[in-house]
Amino acid sequence: xxxxxxxxGQSAEDMTRDVSAELRRRxxxxxxxxxxxxxxxxxxxxxxxxxxxxxxxxxxxAARAASRDHTTRLPAFRVTYGDGxxxxxxxxxxxxxxxARAYFVGTRxxxxxxxxxxxxxxxxxxxx
Ligand SMILES: [Zn+2]
Numbered sequence: 001x002x003x004x005x006x007x008x009g010q011s012a013e014d015m016t017r018d019v020s021a022e023l024r025r026r027x028x029x030x031x032x033x034x035x036x037x038x039x040x041x042x043x044x045x046x047x048x049x050x051x052x053x054x055x056x057x058x059x060x061x062a063a064r065a066a067s068r069d070h071t072t073r074l075p076a077f078r079v080t081y082g083d084g085x086x087x088x089x090x091x092x093x094x095x096x097x098x099x100a101r102a103y104f105v106g107t108r109x110x111x112x113x114x115x116x117x118x119x120x121x122x123x124x125x126x127x128x
Pocket of ligand 1: 033043044052
């Protein structure tokens with residue numbers, strides 16, 4: 001019988017759950033981290049050391065930093081919850097609407113009141 005490899009995802013998932021629980025406890029809106037093809041987080045740039053979730057503020061700061069670095073226009077998306085409430089966020093350069101939808105739709109966000117969670121229903125690209 002083959003030795004079962006101790007999958008790194010195990011501890012990373014534990015860490016992600018802890019970080020997510022802590023953010024939720026503090027009422028900080030956050031989202032699961034998104035990774036590029038190389039496995040590096042689009043927000044913090046870390047692969048193995050990424051906590052697996054980032055606050056909306058971190059995600060937006062990273063998007064702004066990327067904007068300064070590349071002087072390219074970042075795609076902006078309107079993320080709408082099931083109840084119709086929405087917000088606009090920018091993503092890393094090159095992110096397509098399909099990718100943004102795959103990333104956001106169906107994810108559950110904790111609102112700042114710490115009690116309400118809302119599930120993302122639709123994502124639309126903001127036209128410049
Ligand atoms: Zn990260």
